[in-house]
Amino acid sequence: MSDLPENLRYTKEHEWARSEENGSLTIGITHHAQESLGDITFVELPEVGSRFTEGEVFGVVESVKAASDLFAPVAGEVVAVNEALDLTPEMVNETPYAEGWMIKVKPDDPEAINSLLLATEYSAGL
Numbered sequence: 001m002s003d004l005p006e007n008l009r010y011t012k013e014h015e016w017a018r019s020e021e022n023g024s025l026t027i028g029i030t031h032h033a034q035e036s037l038g039d040i041t042f043v044e045l046p047e048v049g050s051r052f053t054e055g056e057v058f059g060v061v062e063s064v065k066a067a068s069d070l071f072a073p074v075a076g077e078v079v080a081v082n083e084a085l086d087l088t089p090e091m092v093n094e095t096p097y098a099e100g101w102m103i104k105v106k107p108d109d110p111e112a113i114n115s116l117l118l119a120t121e122y123s124a125g126l
Helices: 032-038 119-124
Strands: 015-019 025-027 041-045 057-063 067-071 078-083 103-107
Touching: 032 057
Parallel strands: none
Antiparallel strands: 015 025, 025 103, 041 057, 057 067, 078 103
């Protein structure tokens, strides 16, 4: 997949995570996930301050085709939510790796991102 950013880490459930300079992780869904869902009509995200364990459901994406749970790639606390998705959920379709991000998390273990898939490993599983 040529459109898969190499600087991100991925899950088998089609979430991505990006390390930020302040130690937080920005999380969203992959191009493959948004493409499979079709036109996204609603994104339900957690409140800032919510805590999740790795693999726990942190939200839901609804599209014209289906609703799909979002799974936390790492354990941690939500420090920011992309509130723009309330009014423009289609940003997830348009730019899933940029403006379509979903949450920012302060991970319990700063090294946890290293256990996620590399782009080559993720794309091999598609």
